[in-house]
Amino acid sequence: IFALITGMSPSIMRAVTMFSFIAIGMNVNRKTSIFHSLALSAFLLLLINPKLLFHVGFQLSYTAVIAIVLIQPILYNLIQPRWKVIDYFWKIGTVTIAAQIGVAPLSLFYFHQFPGLFLLGNMLLLPVLPLIIGLSILLLASLWSGIPSYWLVEILNLSLDWIVTIIEKISSQDQFIIKGIHLDLIELIFIYIFMISSALFFYRSVRKSRRERVLIKEPGYNLHIAIISIICFIGFQSFKKLKTVDSxxxxxxxxxxxxxxxxxxxxxxxxxxxxxxxxxxxxxxxxxxxxxxxxxxxxxxxxxxxxxxxxxxxxxxxxxxxxxxxxxxxxxxxxxxxxxxxxxxxxxxxxxxxxxxxxxxxxxxxxxxxxxxxxxxxxxxxxxxxxxxxxxxxxxxxxxx
Incomplete structure (x- = not known):
């Protein structure tokens, strides 16, 4: 129902289909893997519309979630604040950084720019979103029951106006937008191979124990693949600069x-x-x-x-x-x-x-x-x-x- 109301965009369809598979697994008392849910949701959406694979929103949505699943635990477990408030904002920060790392290569490939204030924007907006969602649900319930809700409307209007103002001010700071960065398709592939291999190598190395933050591992094939991909990336860039260019x-x-x-x-x-x-x-x-x-x-x-x-x-x-x-x-x-x-x-x-x-x-x-x-x-x-x-x-x- 939520997907239908919001227009069934690729990112929304990814979220609702993935959540549906997780909910089904929970109701049949079976532990589900987030990677399996992602793969099944992508398979189902592409089965319905294969052209979604080439939709920028579809690609950004899945790369962001995969990056959050792989990279966020690594970042979060490096530092574990004792204060709950600091820990709450640390979680938001690590989720934001992980998602931005995941979508950064695609953003450079398609849009040739990188936002420098992404962390500030998310740290300001994400804590407010649960409040807005809760007030919206409360507003729908009050309208359905006939209870006067003008005060809820005023609060929601003020909250949304505040969000729009913050987004406008952050997006208007052009000096913090890094522009003119271009990636070829081959470079994009090498970067993602490096990122995924490195994340898989460090994924099991970071522990939640306060005594031992990082567990040193023997180099495995994931690390070897990451090193080979970065070497290929540098070699490809060198080849582009050295090749002759005719008029x-x-x-x-x-x-x-x-x-x-x-x-x-x-x-x-x-x-x-x-x-x-x-x-x-x-x-x-x-x-x-x-x-x-x-x-x-x-x-x-x-x-x-x-x-x-x-x-x-x-x-x-x-x-x-x-x-x-x-x-x-x-x-x-x-x-x-x-x-x-x-x-x-x-x-x-x-x-x-x-x-x-x-x-x-x-x-x-x-x-x-x-x-x-x-x-x-x-x-x-x-x-x-x-x-x-x-x-x-x-x-x-x-x-x-």
């Missing part, structure tokens, strides 16, 4: 805009046309383009996109909504931008392009029509909608991320 002229995919990236090992020239966007959208689009794997750790220069771009042996004629066509002595690459209202067959006859590219600023209906015309004239046609970023130097297509 590239790349048409990027950007909705409502056109971008051509000219880059070498150290520098990038971005030729952009964002005239159809407002200032907020153009800044967001530019930040996304800058964070692309093609432009990381490089000096970036930005200029406007003209109707003709030439770099070494590559020449691009840009045809936008103005319909202005620049003649070319060579056989150009034709880039269609911002849905120009043209007769493409006549343009092909006039320019004789070797390849036609439509970027993300065009309407899809126009792109489909241009594709049919190009096929009739035996001209290669590429669209960034399907291909992603397109390297014009070698006429190769690679994924833009």
């Amino acid at each position: 590239k002229v790349v048409v990027m995919h950007q909705a409502s805009g056109s971008v051509i990236s000219i880059s070498n090992r150290e520098e990038v020239l971005l030729l952009v046309d964002f005239h159809a966007m407002d200032s907020i959208m153009s800044m967001a689009a530019l930040d996304r383009i800058k964070s692309s794997s093609l432009h990381r750790n490089k000096i970036i220069t930005i200029d406007s996109l003209s109707n003709k771009v030439k770099f070494n042996d590559t020449e691009v004629v840009v045809l936008d909504e103005s319909g202005v066509i620049l003649k070319s002595a060579e056989t150009p690459i034709l880039l269609l931008s911002h849905s120009p209202k043209i007769h493409l067959d006549k343009i092909i006859t006039a320019l004789r392009p070797q390849i036609i590219i439509a970027d993300g600023s065009n309407y899809r209906t126009y792109v489909n029509r241009w594709r049919l015309t190009s096929e009739k004239r035996n001209i290669e046609f590429l669209s960034t909608y399907e291909e992603g970023a397109i390297n014009l130097c070698h006429l190769e297509v690679h994924k833009q991320n």
